[in-house]
Amino acid sequence: MTDTATRRASLWAKSLLVVLALTLVAAACGDSDDDASGRVEPAPTSVAQDAAEAADPDETGAPDSAEPAAVEEEQPGNGTESEPAAVEEEQPGDGAESELAAGEAPDNPAESDEAAAADDAALAPQRIVSISPTATEMVFAIGAGDRVVAVDQFSYYPEDAPVTDLDGWNPNIEAIASYDPDLVVMQSSGDVGASLEALGIEVWAHDAPFVFDDVYVQIEQLGEVTGQTEEAAAVVADMQAQISELIAAAPDASGLTYYHELDNTLYTVTSSTFIGQVYGLFGLTNVADPADADGSAWGYPQLSDEYLVDADPDVIFLADTLCCGQNAQTIAARPGWDQLTAVQTGRIVELNDDIVSRWGPRLVDFIAAISDVLVSIGAAS
Numbered sequence: 001m002t003d004t005a006t007r008r009a010s011l012w013a014k015s016l017l018v019v020l021a022l023t024l025v026a027a028a029c030g031d032s033d034d035d036a037s038g039r040v041e042p043a044p045t046s047v048a049q050d051a052a053e054a055a056d057p058d059e060t061g062a063p064d065s066a067e068p069a070a071v072e073e074e075q076p077g078n079g080t081e082s083e084p085a086a087v088e089e090e091q092p093g094d095g096a097e098s099e100l101a102a103g104e105a106p107d108n109p110a111e112s113d114e115a116a117a118a119d120d121a122a123l124a125p126q127r128i129v130s131i132s133p134t135a136t137e138m139v140f141a142i143g144a145g146d147r148v149v150a151v152d153q154f155s156y157y158p159e160d161a162p163v164t165d166l167d168g169w170n171p172n173i174e175a176i177a178s179y180d181p182d183l184v185v186m187q188s189s190g191d192v193g194a195s196l197e198a199l200g201i202e203v204w205a206h207d208a209p210f211v212f213d214d215v216y217v218q219i220e221q222l223g224e225v226t227g228q229t230e231e232a233a234a235v236v237a238d239m240q241a242q243i244s245e246l247i248a249a250a251p252d253a254s255g256l257t258y259y260h261e262l263d264n265t266l267y268t269v270t271s272s273t274f275i276g277q278v279y280g281l282f283g284l285t286n287v288a289d290p291a292d293a294d295g296s297a298w299g300y301p302q303l304s305d306e307y308l309v310d311a312d313p314d315v316i317f318l319a320d321t322l323c324c325g326q327n328a329q330t331i332a333a334r335p336g337w338d339q340l341t342a343v344q345t346g347r348i349v350e351l352n353d354d355i356v357s358r359w360g361p362r363l364v365d366f367i368a369a370i371s372d373v374l375v376s377i378g379a380a381s
Contacts, residue, residue, distance in 0.1 A: 123227065124144075124147075124226055124227025124228075125147065125181075125182040125183035125202065125225070125226060125227070126147055126182060127147065127149045127179065127180055127181045127182050127183070128144065128147050128148045128149065128181060128182075128183045128184075128185065128226070129148070129149060129150045129151070129166070129176055129179050129181040129183070129184045129185070130148060130150075130151045130152065130155060130161075130184075130185045130186070131151070131152040131155075131166050131167070131168035131171055131176070131184070131185075131186045131187075132152070132155070132168055132185055132186050132187045132206065133152065133154050133155045133156075133157070133168070133354070133358055134187070134206070134358040134359055134360050135185040135186070135187070135204075135206060135222065135360075136148070136151045136152075136155035136157070136161055136185075137155075137157055137158070137358060137360035137361060137362060138218070138219050138222050138360045138361065139185065139222065139226065140158050140160075140161065141219075141235050141360065141361040142219065142222065142223050142226065142228040142231045142232045142235055143228050143231040144226040144227075144228050144231075145158070145160070145161070147226070148161065148162060149162060149179050149180075149181065150162055150164045150166060150176075150179045150181075151163055151164065151166070152164070152166045152167060152168040153165055153166060153167065153168075154168065155168075157354065157362075168186065168187065171186065171192045173192060173195050173196060173199075176196065176201075177196070177199055177201065181201055182201065182202060183201070183202045183203075183204065183225065183226070184196055184201055184202070184203050184204070185203075185204045185205075185206075185222065185225075186203065186204075186205050186206075187205060187206055187207065187208075188205060188206075188207055189203050189205035193205050202225070204221070204222060204225045206218050206221075206222075208274060208359075209274045209359055210274065211274075211277065212274070212277055212278070212281075214274075214359075215239075215359045215360075215363060216236045216239070216240070218359075219232050219235055219236050219360075219361075220232050220233065220236060223235075235361055239361060239363065239364055242364045242368075243281075243363075243364060243367055246364070246367050246368055246371040247281055247282065247367070247371065249371055249375060250282055250370070250371040250374040250375055250378070251374060251375065251377070251378035252283060253282045253283045253284045253374050254283045255285070256283075256284055256285065256314045256315065256374075256377070257284070257285045257286070257287050257311070257312075257313045257314045257315070258279060258284045258285070258286060258287065258313050258314065258315040258316070258317060259286075259287050259288065259303075259308060259311070259313040259315075259316050259317070259342070260275060260276075260279070260286070260288075260317045260319060261316065261317065261318050261319060261320055261326070262300070262319055262320060263320045263323060263324050264320055264324040264326055264330075265302065266302055266303045266304065266305070266308070267300060267301075267302050267303075268288045268291075268300070268301060268302075268303055269286075269288065269299060269300060270286055270288050270289050270291070270292050270297075270299045270300075270301065271286045271289050272292075272295070272299040273299040273300065274359065275356065276299065278363075278366065278367060278370070279370065281367070282370060282371070282374060284315075284370075287308070287311035287313045288301055288303060291303055291307065305334065305335055305336055305337070306336075308337075308340070309336045309337070309339065309340065312340055312341050312342075313340065313341070313342050314341055314342060314345075314347060315342055315347045315348075315349065315373060315377075316331065316340070316342040316343075316347065316348045316349070317349045317351055317369075317370075318331070318348065318349065318350050318351055319351045319353050319356040319357065320353060321350045321351065321352070321353060322352065322353040322354065323353050326350075327348075327350055328343075328346070328348040328350065331343060331348055347373065347377065349369055349370075349373050351366065351369055352365070
């Protein structure tokens with residue numbers, strides 16, 4: 001082989017070696033990419049990482065399992081713990097205030113009660129006008145008298161009631177409003193009450209009681225309106241206790257008859273009225289009941305001298321001592337009345353008109369008068 005041929009053969013061999021080497025390098029590079037694809041699963045890893053980051057934004061690493069199901073199972077747990085900062089920020093505010101509020105009450109409950117009472121007092125009416133003698137007595141009895149700025153001309157009990165010329169029977173709206181009240185208490189308001197309310201004035205109205213418990217209900221209602229709930233309840237409880245004692249102290253009055261006189265024209269009450277029910281507490285029999293058997297007189301019939309002489313009551317109760325000046329002497333001077341059993345035995349009870357005609361706390365005094373005379377009758381028997 002010539003030198004030229006030898007050099008060509010050598011160059012060809014070197015070229016072949018270079019090509020072979022490049023081929024091997026290319027193959028090696030291709031094998032490396034394939035191996036990387038086999039070792040890493042981009043799509044699942046990306047899903048797992050996204051899910052993990054969504055579940056726990058503070059953690060950048062992928063969860064232990066890249067399976068979506070596992071990620072979904074971990075999300076509720078991670079979600080609960082996912083925002084510790086937010087939870088910690090809310091807890092001190094709500095929890096601290098809650099613990100503070102809860103902690104204050106046991107420390108000094110008296111202060112809490114006083115604060116609540118002060119709030120109630122601030123909301124209670126401060127300028128009260130009463131044009132009902134019964135309501136006036138109730139208001140003062142439950143402790144709201146210091147807020148009464150005016151009462152009607154007949155509300156002269158208690159003595160410190162601010163009596164004015166206001167007329168409870170024919171109320172004058174302008175006259176009432178001139179006292180700038182925030183509460184008016186009255187009997188059977190009707191159009192007057194509506195007119196006062198139209199002026200922005202609160203109105204509490206009452207009717208005459210139909211049954212005995214109506215008295216207690218009205219006192220308690222007035223306590224709520226004036227912010228004197230506890231005081232009203234105490235007044236009712238005291239009245240109930242005293243009345244129970246008075247009834248228990250009196251002997252059985254079954255068989256005894258009575259006549260209750262409203263005025264000297266011989267108007268009276270039957271057992272269907274509130275006053276009649278008071279006497280019924282003792283078992284007394286009302287001689288006026290047959291005079292209004294059909295109820296046409298609404299429980300307030302007018303009797304005659306002849307009727308009463310014939311009925312001959314055992315006890316006479318006079319509720320016209322103030323209005324009409326009646327007493328034991330005037331009764332005995334009536335034609336034919338000197339023969340009545342009540343007159344001959346001295347069983348004539350002179351009552352205070354106001355106490356009997358009103359059903360406030362002084363109702364106890366009325367019941368005491370009945371109890372006392374029955375006790376005296378029992379002692380004399």
